[in-house]
Amino acid sequence: MTAILEESRGGRILPLTGNYAVAMAAKMARVQVVAAYPITPQTSVIEKLSEYIEAGELEATMIRVESEHSALAATFGAAIAGARAFTATSSHGLLYMHEWVHWTGRARVPIVMAIVTRAIAPPWNIWPDHSDFYDQRDAGWVMGFAMDNQEAFDLTLQAFRISEDPRVYLPVMIGLEGFILGHTTMPVHIPDQEAVDEWLGPRRQGFVIDGSEPLAHGNLAWPEDTEEMFMDIHRAMMEAKSVIREVDEEYYRITGRRYGGLTQCIRCSDAKYVVSSMGAWSGDIMEAVEKLRGEGYPVGVLRFRFIRPFPEEDVAEHLAGKKLVVVFDRAISFGSMGQLFMETVAHLAKHTGKLPVLRNIVAGVGGVNVEWREFYELIKDSIDRFEEGGELEYFTWYHKARR
Amino acid sequence: MGESKPRPRPPLPYNMRDVVLPGDAACPGCPIPMGWKVLSAVFGEKMILVIPASCSSVVVGAYPGNSLKASVVHVAFASAGAVASGITEALRRRGINDVQVIAWAGDGGTADIGMASLSGAAERNHDFIYIMYDNEAYMNTGIQRSSSTPYGAWTTTTPIIGKTEHKKDVAKIMIAHGVPYVATASVAYPHDFYAKLQRAKRIHGFKFIHLHAPCPVGWRFDPKYTARIARLAVETGLWVLYEYYDGKLRLSGPSRPYLDPSKRKPVEEYLKLQGRFKRLTPEKIEEIKKYVEWNWEWVKRHM
Incomplete structure (x- = not known):
């Protein structure tokens, strides 16, 4: 483990694959809606979340969509309507939803997505590299990448805090390599749920479309207004640097782990x-x-x-x-x-x-x-x-x- | 002016303008605000419209203006069904149950690029209403053919020969999904559309309404004739108004007389008012008549 475990803060240590660590973090963030489509090597993330939900361990709705394009679209729908929403994908799934990666980034809607990275075909190949992840650089997402399963857990949990910080209000994607982390078991320290609840707090977002007041999002805009909105995204992204550092420090409070920021x-x-x-x-x-x-x-x-x-x-x-x-x-x-x-x-x-x-x-x-x-x-x-x-x-x- | 005669009560509530504000960006004679007014009468402000790329994306007006006093979420072209699924589930999770989620999509966003997300949402039976307003081509990009364009119609991508295939019937596809409620409607029959929305509102699960919506620009007719042409589609038997629920098709009032072919007006009356059918040959008109008969046979079998 790379993280510096300076002192014990409670919690427990579980043997988890990277994918299960991500699913555990989403569960502990108390996500309310998960919309996902299976793809190797992301599959076990959503299988585990389905299990949590069906076993009653997580009070959330799983939308088993018909494609990745719809996975992020439905996640967006849930998030804009005020739910803490999560999805995960890999490689071609990520490329298929790329339109929605841009849409959600530019929409300023807090969402967390895990990317269990995998090479892009052809030829068909399920081994990991970073091509799918880098392909998303210009979409207005905060993008983090884990080194081990502990960090996959920590980053996923931190991603909710970063995404829902009023200075940021941008979606966050967390990368981890398929198989190398995704399917390899390592000991992962899990903080207590109460500590996470207190640290993360309830869902926050810039605006909610839930019918409580008439509100339109995404209307046609003139070039100057459009550019101003995109300049705001850039400003929020720059602000996100200090937020990431702060969140890393505050996370230390409940886990005894800090990584040093970006x-x-x-x-x-x-x-x-x-x-x-x-x-x-x-x-x-x-x-x-x-x-x-x-x-x-x-x-x-x-x-x-x-x-x-x-x-x-x-x-x-x-x-x-x-x-x-x-x-x-x-x-x-x-x-x-x-x-x-x-x-x-x-x-x-x-x-x-x-x-x-x-x-x-x-x-x-x-x-x-x-x-x-x-x-x-x-x-x-x-x-x-x-x-x-x-x-x-x-x-x-x-x-x-x-x- | 007679002094004693009370004015007849309008059959629709007077709140059609509550939500649909003056000053939208629609073309003259556009059927879209006609449809929205009926939505306004049924749901008022308590609706969230999910609108994929379409004329409607423009009709609501440019930022920071908005011609609808209801909530609108604009979404990428192929995604109305998926986003409406997500919003519906989030509201349910949050215990909000007095807001109607409505996917409002054109024929391109429904029958073509949006078909997969529509099918997915229908199969999962999310509790919202999907309305396909069908102007029978890609009107926002300039009248290109869609799978919902009828046989023989001119479009800018069927510029000389006209469309050589019949219209994709999305309502039938939705019936095959086994969803709780499927209906066809027309902008010329707001009372019928109103009644169908009222019924849809009371049914839990996925509801699909296929709204026939003549476009003056794309169909090449005088903007003052939108309602007349929509009505002729019904009177000629080309467009059949019905509801399908509990495993049975119920012919709607306006279409009932036309079960009898002798009551139907000749299809030529519908076709001749529209520039898009200007070049139809007699053979093609015969083919359209055959299609009408074939469709009515299907209707009868499912009643």
């Missing part, structure tokens, strides 16, 4: 080289970095917990002034580079006149497994070649043929 930087303060990443393999990267530290390499890891809003300040704080920055991406924008790398460099350039030497390594696309030892080799090789004054490729697609 990013987590391990071994960064005295590092000359920083490796950057998002998702489950950050754990492997941290392991590689620990070994390199043991060998005297001053290297750290900047792990992104959120990419929307983009943690520009964290990037400036932890990457400006470093000698070498290597960004691992588990997705590619075909014809360009890895998405995390592009965004990191664009924001870093704003804060420093002298960029570090930069390297983007794309790997693990299509679900290819990359082990900690490979990260160790890749990082070590990058640093060694840099220190020897050799040429480092700006962009590398690290690929292993199938054995």
Whole structure:
């Protein structure tokens, strides 16, 4: 577990898969409506929620819709009508609902959605990468990504608080890799329900359409008014940074866990080289970095917990002034580079006149497994070649043929 | 002016303008506000209209204005059924039961792109009313063919030959779903539409109403004839008004005489008023007549 468990705050520890951890968090947030459509590897999230509901453990309505497009549409309907609403999907399901990802973001309706990530076909492939997640970057959603099952639970619960904060009022999506987290069991600390209830509070949203007063949402608007509404979304997204940090701190109160806000930087303060990443393999990267530290390499890891809003300040704080920055991406924008790398460099350039030497390594696309030892080799090789004054490729697609 | 004769009581309540405010963005002769006025008479402000992309998205007017004094949720094209499902379940969860959720969608948003979400909502039997106002083409984008466009009609995507297929009959599809209530209606018969909404209001579960709505712009007729053309559709037997519930079709009052084919006006009277049928050949008119007969046979079988 990456979280710093500083002291026990009650609760219990359960062995949970990432998907069950997400379902448990949604249950503890007391969601009132769930609308979902099954897709591998998200399936067990909604199976578990169905079980909670049918067993009477969760007072909610499950709308078993006929498609993902309708899943998010129905979730939106429930949310705009005043219910705390949740859904989950993966890959093609997420792409199929993409129209609604934009609609809900631009509608300013608080919703939480879990994305159990999976590669995009063709060819058919159910292994995880980050392509589906990155495809949603421009829709006005706050976007967080877990590293382990504990964080999948914590982030999902935190997502409700962030989404329903009056300074934000935007939907939040939480990513976790399918199978690697989704179907792997780990011990997860679950706080007491009473503590969660008190911390989360009742449903909050900017406006409710429930017939209590005539209210129209989404009417045709002129370009200038439309632009102003979108500027408000951008402002809310910028505000969300401090809200995310606050929520992380307040969450510490009930769980004894805090992550450090939008990013987590391990071994960064005295590092000359920083490796950057998002998702489950950050754990492997941290392991590689620990070994390199043991060998005297001053290297750290900047792990992104959120990419929307983009943690520009964290990037400036932890990457400006470093000698070498290597960004691992588990997705590619075909014809360009890895998405995390592009965004990191664009924001870093704003804060420093002298960029570090930069390297983007794309790997693990299509679900290819990359082990900690490979990260160790890749990082070590990058640093060694840099220190020897050799040429480092700006962009590398690290690929292993199938054995 | 006679001094003693009291004015006859209007059969509809006088609150048709309570919700439908003056100054909407409809074209002259548009059937949409005609339909909304009847909704206003039945539900007043206590309704939430879920409107997918359609002429209605425009007719309500531009931000910050709004011509309806009721709640409106605009939604993406294919989603009226799904969003109405979500709103309905949230209200139920929150214990709100005096508000009517109504999906108000055109024929494109219902018969075509919205069919899956309509079918899903119907199968799950959510407690709301789905109204398909049928102007028989994609009017908002400029009169393109829909699956609900009738045989032979000109549209901008059937510009020379006209549509070569018959209309998709969504009410029949909804009957096949086994939902508690299906009805057809027409903007020319507001009392009939009013009665059907009143019945739908009392029935728990999914209700579908297929509202025939002639469009002057798309059908190429003088805007003053909207009601006349809608009435002719019924009088020629082309549009049959009925309700279907408890496993039985009940012919509505205005359509009852036309069970007898000799009472029906010739379809030509309906067709000739509309520019969209200008190029119909005698063979095509015969095909339309055959369709009318075939449809009435279906009606009789289910009565």
